[in-house]
Amino acid sequence: MNKYLKWSLIASGTFVALILLAILIVPRVVDVNSYRPQIEHQVSKATGRPFVLGGELDLSVFPWMGLTLSNLTLGSPEGFDQKEFITIKRFEVRVKVLPLFSRTIQVKKFVVDTPQIFLVKNTTGGTNWDMGQAQPPTPKQQPADKNTPAGEKAGALPFKALFVDEFAIQNGRIHYRDLGLKVTKEISNVTLTLEDLNLEDPIKIKFSAIADGHPLSLNGLVGPIGKEPGRGMIPLDITLKALDEITMKVKGGINDPITTPGFDLDLELSDFSPRKLLTALGNSTPILTADPRVLEHLQLNLHLKGDPGAVTVSNGTLILDDSTLTFSARAKDFSKPDLGVDMVVDKINLDRYLPPEQPPGSPVGTAKSPAEPSATARAKIDYSPLRELAINATLKIGSLVAKKAQLHEVQMTIKGKNGRFNLDPLSLDLYQGTIVSRADLDVTTDTPRVNLTVNAEKIASGALVADVLEKKIIQGQLDSTVGITLAGDTPGAIKKSLNGKGNLKFTDGAIIGIDIPGMVRNAKASFGLGERSTTQPRTDFAELILPFTVTNGLVDITGTALNSPLLRVTAKGTTDLAAETLNIRVEPKFVSTLKGQGDTKERSGLMVPVLITGTLDKPKFSPDLKSMVQSILPDEEALKSLVKDGKIDKEAIQKTGEDVKQLFKGFLPLKGNKE
Structure with missing residues (x-):
């Protein structure tokens, strides 16, 4: 036995020696x-x-x-x-x-x-880098190796x-x-x-x-990474730095990256300046904003979790300058995206991020806007992605400034799928009042359609218009109901497709820039026919009602009425939104004395029509002299009898009624008339 053991050890040693000798010699020989x-x-x-x-x-x-x-x-x-x-x-x-x-x-x-x-x-x-599209044949599934050690999983490392x-x-x-x-x-x-x-x-x-x-x-x-790389959770704790501006930390883990990949991560983007970042990227054109102090601070934190079927974002916080946005989101079924978003903003002034206003008279400010491209020249918008989208999103903003309008408690919810979406509600507080709105969008066809309703209550219209337009046009409390439909995706098509109706009601206010009592009291001056008054024209009212209907972009305001203890005004006519033109006739009627508006005379029942023409940007006001004269002197021969040889017959006028006397006093003063 000892003899056999001895020869076995000698043989084994010799074999190992030969292997070692081969290892040492082969590299030198081959x-x-x-x-x-x-x-x-x-x-x-x-x-x-x-x-x-x-x-x-x-x-x-x-x-x-x-x-x-x-x-x-x-x-x-x-x-x-x-x-x-x-x-x-x-x-x-x-x-x-x-x-x-x-x-x-x-x-x-x-x-x-x-x-x-x-x-x-x-x-x-x-x-x-294209290696060609040919792919090696897929290997056939091999049966499990019977020699695989017990307890070792298939696919484990060798x-x-x-x-x-x-x-x-x-x-x-x-x-x-x-x-x-x-x-x-x-x-x-x-x-x-x-x-x-x-x-x-x-x-x-x-x-x-x-x-x-x-x-x-x-x-x-x-x-x-474990003894089975690609399986189970692989922890991560890394920090990314870029451009000497951005520092982002990622902590969490990646789960089963080979079999069923997923991730569960916390992301932290440290505070940085977007302005400085763009400069570092070589942006030669500076960012011009109305407020040069914005875009100096941006910070982001969120928790991100997902797999090939869905992604969720939670505990999101975005800080941009003075604004803080908290948010969460989810997305699933990426072939037909199903999105859910919830966002809350404490405050934001959007005007600060807009380009600065051009000074008056600058070439940019006076340049004409390019004409709207034709339907054939304009690229057709593809709405098919919206038809595949499903969404349920909410947004709340505590304080918002947009186009100088100051809004509060803004809330909106949008839901939809299969190309049909509804915004319900869109509510906000502004200028002592509220607006509640609903909108429905249909993009199931290539022509989008919108159905919009708006209800406004107790809005201080004067402050709103003054902030947005920087002009004093109207004052008073505004209540309104509006319901319209529109179609198309260009300004021209939208204007021509407008249909619907609404009603605007102003109470205890004034129209600034129009002096209807003055037009009657001093018609020549009011319409540019004489010396103008130095005071700002205005027309006070107790109630101004503006009902309207819209038919294919043509707004009809028949039924418009202005009421006050001293004055009644009715208006009718149309506004063409596509052409942006006005064709309106205003008929005021005094029912009592004009005390408080610079007059002590009794003026009962005197009608002075006013025509409003021109464009929305530059309206023109003029007296409807023809209608006014015809209402008082419908007989053309009677009018001719008052004017002989180009001169007014004073004696003939004295024999007429009071309305005729007032007419000639207002526009053709009699000789010796001191008024």
């Missing part, structure tokens, strides 16, 4: 560089592009199995002026041999030195442990050119190092690069 042509041929055959091993191959076997390659070049396909696709100055890997027998991989060094990638897109859209002392990519470079757009981008000084690379401990990551001249870095911990 010229590995003689295999370079075969290696180059096989790589070229597999990739379909030239491959060159420009430097020497260095192979070691014991105690470290090592391979060193230098000056590797993988070329671009034919047809590209950039001949190189990938170049590597030096590649080195060293793995300890003996631990391999126990299925443990110990890597002493894995270094890629000066890798360069040249990406080119030519003028026809072709790219040099080794038990992994340890890497040095993993580094040094001096990397990525160069991109788009010949069609004439765009060039470059990422240089790419450096990546991994420390403590193993399966059971967190891996330290250090990455840095220069992107188009701007620094970029990423540092942190990833893992442990």
